[in-house]
Amino acid sequence: xxxxxxxxxxxxxxxxxxxxxxxxxxxxxxxxxxxxxxxxxxxxxxxxxxxxxxxxxxxxxxxxxxxxxxxxxxxxxxxxxxxxxxxxxxxxxxxxxxxxxxxxxxxxxxxxxxxxxxxxxxxxxxxxxxxxxxxx
Amino acid sequence: xxxxxxxxxxxxxxxxxxxxxxxxxxxxxxxxxxxxxxxxxxxxxxxxxxxxxxxxxxxxxxxxxxxxxxxxxxxxxxxxxxxxxxxxxxxxxxxxxxxxxxxxxxxxxxxxxxxxxxxxxxxxxxxxxxxxxxxxxxxxxxxxxxxxxxxxxxxxxxxxxxxxxxxxxxxxxxxxxxxxxxxxxxxxxxxxxxxxxxxxxxxxxxxxxxxxxxxxxxxxxxxxxxxxxxxxxxxxxxxxxxxxxxxxxxxxxxxxxxxxxxxxxxxxxxxxxxxxxxxxxxxxxxxxxxxxxxxxxxxxxxxxxxxxxxxxxxxxxxxxxxxxxxxxxxxxxxxxxxxxxxxxxxxxxxxxxxxxxxxxxxxxxxxxxxxxxxxxxxxxxxxxxxx
Numbered sequence: 001x002x003x004x005x006x007x008x009x010x011x012x013x014x015x016x017x018x019x020x021x022x023x024x025x026x027x028x029x030x031x032x033x034x035x036x037x038x039x040x041x042x043x044x045x046x047x048x049x050x051x052x053x054x055x056x057x058x059x060x061x062x063x064x065x066x067x068x069x070x071x072x073x074x075x076x077x078x079x080x081x082x083x084x085x086x087x088x089x090x091x092x093x094x095x096x097x098x099x100x101x102x103x104x105x106x107x108x109x110x111x112x113x114x115x116x117x118x119x120x121x122x123x124x125x126x127x128x129x130x131x132x133x134x135x136x
Numbered sequence: 137x138x139x140x141x142x143x144x145x146x147x148x149x150x151x152x153x154x155x156x157x158x159x160x161x162x163x164x165x166x167x168x169x170x171x172x173x174x175x176x177x178x179x180x181x182x183x184x185x186x187x188x189x190x191x192x193x194x195x196x197x198x199x200x201x202x203x204x205x206x207x208x209x210x211x212x213x214x215x216x217x218x219x220x221x222x223x224x225x226x227x228x229x230x231x232x233x234x235x236x237x238x239x240x241x242x243x244x245x246x247x248x249x250x251x252x253x254x255x256x257x258x259x260x261x262x263x264x265x266x267x268x269x270x271x272x273x274x275x276x277x278x279x280x281x282x283x284x285x286x287x288x289x290x291x292x293x294x295x296x297x298x299x300x301x302x303x304x305x306x307x308x309x310x311x312x313x314x315x316x317x318x319x320x321x322x323x324x325x326x327x328x329x330x331x332x333x334x335x336x337x338x339x340x341x342x343x344x345x346x347x348x349x350x351x352x353x354x355x356x357x358x359x360x361x362x363x364x365x366x367x368x369x370x371x372x373x374x375x376x377x378x379x380x381x382x383x384x385x386x387x388x389x390x391x392x393x394x395x396x397x398x399x400x401x402x403x404x405x406x407x408x409x410x411x412x413x414x415x416x417x418x419x420x421x422x423x424x425x426x427x428x429x430x431x432x433x434x435x436x437x438x439x440x441x442x443x444x445x446x447x448x449x450x451x452x453x454x455x456x457x458x459x460x461x462x463x464x465x466x467x468x469x470x471x472x473x474x475x476x477x478x479x480x481x482x483x484x485x486x487x488x489x490x491x492x493x494x495x496x497x498x499x500x501x502x503x504x505x506x507x508x509x510x511x512x513x514x515x516x517x518x519x520x521x522x523x
Binding site: 028051056073082095100 | 251253260261263265269277281326327330383384
């Protein structure tokens, strides 16, 4: 699994997201800024849905680098308890079943599922969903 | 300086699409209209602040208006650019340095969603590559959280949009002036849940100019005094939720809305004006999407969080209601030329205070008027006018 950028996921299996902890205040942000004042920390794998929307149109390219063919996806804000709320996709769920407060688990998914070597992007799935990532 | 800063002239180039006319041209049009309204000539103008986000440098308009050597400062401040230009202009008069000046804003955006690149916002490239560099996602996620906390329905979002188009029928400067039924609004395609296409404003074109004067100068000009009792511009507090946010702080008590620049700017405006929300007769609140109007009613102190549905049920924000909101259809019906949008709100408030609103005039001769803009990444500007 190749992440879309360096320093986003840990090297373990399954990977975790990497946040940045302010060395002075302890505040955690995502992604980890490339600054000496932030220390990379592995974020928790499970959290709850803080808010969301559904992206219903293909974003402009550039900067969007996803496939030409477009299918709507859930844009999620996931609260990782005691750490930070991160923005990522939410896969493997029907749009009508998405609810603020639902339990979700980190499961990166390919930006372009049609490509064997597609880079992986930050994503979550409902805790009740099977382990494999991928688009809903 | 003694007395208040007064608005003595207003001008507007209609919002929407005007092919063949540049953004600067629309700004010049508005300035000329405002000068005529105030009964002054360009050479009398001592200074100008101009705002534009995407249509070139405002100071270039001296080519058209006259090379008088006037001081002309350009302002860029996201969606609060117009409000920031007005704030700066009133400070120039308050300082005692000048007696007469212009705040002008214009813009001309390409069709479609605003096209933002990660590097312009200090974000990594991947954030755009995965499809998250989209402003509508933020606005939708903000209202989705708010709806879950305070039980606001999608129908209420539709009612806000319906009112906007209904009010705009009577606003000659508005873009979308046809009424749209609540049913059509709710059944239109979703852009970003819970918002359908009628619930988001569109980038647009337009120009607005305001002539500001010291109270002494305003009396000399013989104009009815529209006093600028407060103009504030503020930035965001810690842990706020803003556009293009890859992460948001976890807070100990997350059962209410987050702090915002709007709440700070609003509280300071009331303090400066010596007024409270109950003293306001008409308000223009940033409504780049339908839910923003509802959230901003609370952020500006007009109602408690969660009271909005009752306000709508009682028609309190209608033209004839207790607090008419967005009497010209707001951003939803006028579109959003960024540099001009905040000044349009003040233009509309002056129209209302003068009693010139025609079919959209707030009854009962309103005496006070409030305006509020919000922009990325957490800037807000508020004004309070009194006649």
